[in-house]
Amino acid sequence: MTEIRLSNLGKDFASFTALADMNMTIADGEFMALLGPSGCGKSTTMNMIAGMLEPTTGSIEFDGRDVRGVPMARRGVGFVFQNYAIFTHMTVWDNLAYGLKARGTPRAEVARRVEETASLLQLSPLLKRRASGLSVNILQRLAIGRSAIVEPAIFLLDEPLSNVDAAFRAVMRTELKQLQRQFKQTMIYVTHDQLEAMTMADRIAVMDHGKLLQVGTPLDVYNNPQNTFVAGFLGSPGMNLMQGHVRQDGSSTAVDFGAHGSITVSDTAIEAAAAKSDGRVQFGFRPEAAAPSQDGALRFPVNFIERIGSRTIVHLGDPDNAIKIIVANQTELPRVGEVLSLDITKGSERFFEIESGQAVGRQSDGLH
Ligand code: ATP
Numbered sequence: 001m002t003e004i005r006l007s008n009l010g011k012d013f014a015s016f017t018a019l020a021d022m023n024m025t026i027a028d029g030e031f032m033a034l035l036g037p038s039g040c041g042k043s044t045t046m047n048m049i050a051g052m053l054e055p056t057t058g059s060i061e062f063d064g065r066d067v068r069g070v071p072m073a074r075r076g077v078g079f080v081f082q083n084y085a086i087f088t089h090m091t092v093w094d095n096l097a098y099g100l101k102a103r104g105t106p107r108a109e110v111a112r113r114v115e116e117t118a119s120l121l122q123l124s125p126l127l128k129r130r131a132s133g134l135s136v137n138i139l140q141r142l143a144i145g146r147s148a149i150v151e152p153a154i155f156l157l158d159e160p161l162s163n164v165d166a167a168f169r170a171v172m173r174t175e176l177k178q179l180q181r182q183f184k185q186t187m188i189y190v191t192h193d194q195l196e197a198m199t200m201a202d203r204i205a206v207m208d209h210g211k212l213l214q215v216g217t218p219l220d221v222y223n224n225p226q227n228t229f230v231a232g233f234l235g236s237p238g239m240n241l242m243q244g245h246v247r248q249d250g251s252s253t254a255v256d257f258g259a260h261g262s263i264t265v266s267d268t269a270i271e272a273a274a275a276k277s278d279g280r281v282q283f284g285f286r287p288e289a290a291a292p293s294q295d296g297a298l299r300f301p302v303n304f305i306e307r308i309g310s311r312t313i314v315h316l317g318d319p320d321n322a323i324k325i326i327v328a329n330q331t332e333l334p335r336v337g338e339v340l341s342l343d344i345t346k347g348s349e350r351f352f353e354i355e356s357g358q359a360v361g362r363q364s365d366g367l368h
Helices: 042-051 094-103 107-120 135-150 165-182 195-198 218-223 230-235 267-275
Strands: 006-011 016-027 031-035 059-063 077-081 154-158 184-190 204-210 211-216 239-247 251-256 264-265 280-285 291-294 300-308 313-317 321-329 339-344 351-352
Touching: 006 042, 016 042, 016 059, 016 211, 031 042, 031 195, 042 077, 042 154, 042 184, 042 218, 077 135, 094 135, 107 135, 135 165, 154 313, 165 218, 184 321, 195 218, 204 218, 204 230, 211 218, 211 230, 218 264, 218 291, 218 313, 218 321, 230 239, 230 351, 239 267, 251 267, 264 280, 267 280, 291 321
Parallel strands: 031 184, 031 204, 077 154, 154 184
Antiparallel strands: 006 016, 006 059, 204 211, 239 251, 239 280, 239 321, 251 264, 280 351, 291 339, 300 313, 300 339, 313 321
């Protein structure tokens, strides 16, 4: 129900810059995930949007209105934290009703919305129960319900599922997405868990060291990482990265990986990128984009085999080129020590500049 625009947003704590120059527009009704490792500035960003922290630089606009100086209570935001804030002496019903009563909502309306929210979050059988006796999983579900029930225009969730168990987390991922579709709020979801970001978000904002690195749909950031950090952070395992030398091979251009083989390329941007770094370029491919083949372009010794249930990860290469590929369990597995020849799926090859780590040959800066 509200568009959020962050312009040159930054936050310093004394001489430490926790966030620098963040530019991003979150559309009305969009589910945006802020994804990045611990300490990258996700919570700092959220706290400024919520009004708990004043920016050092830049502005935050809700539907074109600058909200700097507007206190949290008047911003129309609901906020759910990692540690649920629940009144444990109250019943589930009273916890859900709390925000509506505080706003003077008529009794019948309170009752109707409590029933509705409880049903949505599967809390109906527990409405009469005191919160103090409930499990962590249920308390977090209740915390989400208590924030959602007042239908804030903007819903901010900061790692709300990090304390709940894995099975419950999977259930909640689906429920949160449904909840947002139902209420149509603008939702910002902070997580360091790429699975949560990938499964729930309309778009993902990937951050590292106080910087926004890329914004895009889950598939876009996965398939077209703007730099080597995003390439390695997304995916489990992340994208394989290896350095090669660009050289002319008759009339065509090849990237040479020494004893590991070479691949031919046709994009002149790759040559231009290599010219910046003594002819070197970083080549990237996803573990699932490589398959063992009789006469593949690349060759690596097999180091070990890791079974992960539905699939198997084959670890290959040497310390300079540690490569992982994913194969189906039914595949005949290679032996440790054997040299495996690999084919890389056409169109899935990615290239990055050595010094900057920036992707080669993509026009958009991916930040808007
Ligand atoms: P996490 O997932 O661990 O919460 P995060 O991405 O949310 O990480 P932030 O909490 O935004 O990261 O913190 C960003 C950086 O700013 C961290 O290095 C943190 O130590 C620092 N920081 C946050 N709040 C303060 C503060 N009040 N004073 C000083 N430094 C702070």
